[in-house]
Amino acid sequence: xxxxxxxxxxxxxxxxxxxxxxxxxxxxxxxxxxxxxxxxxxxxxxxxxxxxxxxxxxxxxxxxxxxxxxxxxxxxxxxxxxxxxxxxxxxxxxxxxxxxxxxxxxxxxxxxxxxxxxxxxxxx
Amino acid sequence: xxxxxxxxxxxxxxxxxxxxxxxxxxxxxxxxxxxxxxxxxxxxxxxxxxxxxxxxxxxxxxxxxxxxxxxxxxxxxxxxxxxxxxxxxxxxxxxxxxxxxxxxxxxxxxxxxxxxxxxxxxxxxxxxxxxxxxxxxxxxxxxxxxxxxxxxxxxxxxxxxxxxxxxxxxxxxxxxxxxxxxxxxxxxxxxxxxxxxxxxxxxxxxxxxxxxxxxxxxxxxxxxxxxxxxxxxxxxxxxxxxxxxxxxxxxxxxxxxxxxxxxxxxxxxxxxxxxxxxxxxx
Numbered sequence: 001x002x003x004x005x006x007x008x009x010x011x012x013x014x015x016x017x018x019x020x021x022x023x024x025x026x027x028x029x030x031x032x033x034x035x036x037x038x039x040x041x042x043x044x045x046x047x048x049x050x051x052x053x054x055x056x057x058x059x060x061x062x063x064x065x066x067x068x069x070x071x072x073x074x075x076x077x078x079x080x081x082x083x084x085x086x087x088x089x090x091x092x093x094x095x096x097x098x099x100x101x102x103x104x105x106x107x108x109x110x111x112x113x114x115x116x117x118x119x120x121x122x123x124x
Numbered sequence: 125x126x127x128x129x130x131x132x133x134x135x136x137x138x139x140x141x142x143x144x145x146x147x148x149x150x151x152x153x154x155x156x157x158x159x160x161x162x163x164x165x166x167x168x169x170x171x172x173x174x175x176x177x178x179x180x181x182x183x184x185x186x187x188x189x190x191x192x193x194x195x196x197x198x199x200x201x202x203x204x205x206x207x208x209x210x211x212x213x214x215x216x217x218x219x220x221x222x223x224x225x226x227x228x229x230x231x232x233x234x235x236x237x238x239x240x241x242x243x244x245x246x247x248x249x250x251x252x253x254x255x256x257x258x259x260x261x262x263x264x265x266x267x268x269x270x271x272x273x274x275x276x277x278x279x280x281x282x283x284x285x286x287x288x289x290x291x292x293x294x295x296x297x298x299x300x301x302x303x304x305x306x307x308x309x310x311x312x313x314x315x316x317x318x319x320x321x322x323x324x325x326x327x328x329x330x331x332x333x334x335x336x337x338x339x340x341x342x343x344x345x346x347x348x349x350x351x352x353x354x355x356x357x358x359x360x361x362x363x364x365x366x367x368x369x370x371x372x373x374x375x376x377x378x379x380x381x382x383x384x385x386x387x388x389x390x391x392x393x394x395x396x397x398x399x400x401x402x403x404x405x406x
């Protein structure tokens with residue numbers, strides 16, 4: 001498991017941890033039942049605040065990504081397919097928006113884009 | 125449980141008053157106490173240990189009133205490092221260890237020896253030949269060798285080079301791997317406190333300006349550079365303090381009250397401190 005904390009980032013630290021662990025779950029690096037490091041252990045290893053780490057874990061639990069078992073620790077929850085699907089849709093939408101903006105900027109039409117997409121598909 | 129609890133503590137001297145200070149250090153956390161020279165950091169620490177008597181208020185440490193008779197036992201569980209180490213000049217680390225064996229019931233000689241080794245302190249060299257860094261390391265070794273649950277450190281990292289400071293901060297970081305271990309550390313080196321603290325308490329001229337979670341502070345506050353012209357676009361209630369320059373104005377702002385369009389930079393503890401002190405003076 002790799003987590004990178006950027007102190008210079010404008011994204012709050014708890015959010016950085018939350019997003020990165022969530023991404024690890026979504027891309028399959030962390031699977032159902034995997035144990036997360038203890039809050040205190042992770043905080044001390046990253047040299048960040050315990051309270052902040054707890055906030056990130058709380059957020060993950062609230063979103064249904066992890067389960068806390070009292071006295072045992074935090075575990076990755078069973079794959080919530082709908083949730084993951086929803087997340088991926090959002091990501092695709094964001095990418096598409098970026099493509100559209102780029103295309104607009106250099107005068108490429110929607111038809112051109114679709115054509116380009118077809119070519120990609122064929123090449124695969 | 126709170127490792128330290130101060131409620132409305134006041135102490136008056138002819139020329140200085142520490143007034144109505146209330147703060148708490150939750151167990152398992154690190155609290156950084158910042159403030160300028162003479163802000164009252166050392167006074168607060170001496171009050172905590174009942175080295176000086178408070179005029180009013182309540183102080184509880186590890187669940188005990190620090191004026192109670194039983195506080196002697198609590199002191200066994202507190203590791204203390206003051207800004208100067210006071211050991212007789214002719215003693216060596218080895219003899220300091222022997223002395224401490226008779227001072228603390230819970231003294232652990234093997235832990236002490238391990239720390240001496242880790243700090244590369246010879247047990248033969250006399251204390252008077254020690255550098256400042258070595259003196260500090262010896263104090264820290266002593267403080268950690270009697271199974272403390274609470275460390276109280278007064279300017280323990282000042283006057284040391286960045287490498288030694290980092291090494292020492294790492295030890296405090298490790299110390300709090302245990303849930304019932306807490307640290308109170310005072311310093312005017314704000315970068316050190318920014319590195320390891322969970323909470324930051326800010327004393328200024330004998331008053332507590334705030335005691336807050338460090339990362340919340342960082343999230344809440346930001347620095348915004350503006351020109352006189354665009355200053356009017358900043359919502360007034362978002363501005364906490366300002367510093368006027370010849371060419372631009374620097375603002376300490378509440379991030380939450382500004383839209384994404386403003387290019388708000390991160391404010392460090394030092395920035396927040398400087399801005400708030402300036403504001404007080406106005």
